Amino acid sequence: MLRKRKVNKDKRPRFHIKKNDLVEVNTGEEKGRRGRILEVIPEKQQAIVEGINLVKKHQRARSQTKPSGIVTVPAAIRIANLVLICSKCGKKTSVRKEKIEDRKVRICKKCGEIIE
Numbered sequence: 086m087l088r089k090r091k092v093n094k095d096k097r098p099r100f101h102i103k104k105n106d107l108v109e110v111n112t113g114e115e116k117g118r119r120g121r122i123l124e125v126i127p128e129k130q131q132a133i134v135e136g137i138n139l140v141k142k143h144q145r146a147r148s149q150t151k152p153s154g155i156v157t158v159p160a161a162i163r164i165a166n167l168v169l170i171c172s173k174c175g176k177k178t179s180v181r182k183e184k185i186e187d188r189k190v191r192i193c194k195k196c197g198e199i200i201e
């Protein structure tokens with residue numbers, strides 16, 4: 086009997102980037118801008134990047150110290166439009182995945198270092 090391999094492609098997509106990575110926008114009005122990933126939204130294939138794609142939001146007053154008003158917050162951007170910046174060599178790069186001592190790591194294709 087053949088065992089069916091479960092495909093969770095849509096449920097758990099794998100991305101080349103993750104939270105706290107430094108990325109650069111590759112397209113659109115903010116091309117070339119860099120920021121750190123605050124959140125990855127896998128189901129939408131989007132990510133929220135610090136300082137990128139800022140939108141104004143109206144905020145209700147929550148307390149005396151936080152009055153209502155307009156705040157600027159980063160909105161989600163498509164992960165496909167982001168390029169990873171290597172934390173070791175500082176270059177725009179892509180990664181390959183390797184297993185080292187049972188640990189999956191990402192290796193920078195430019196400098197060959199492990200990106201944590």
Ligand SMILES: [Zn+2]
Nearest residue numbers: 171174193196
């Ligand atoms: Zn590198």
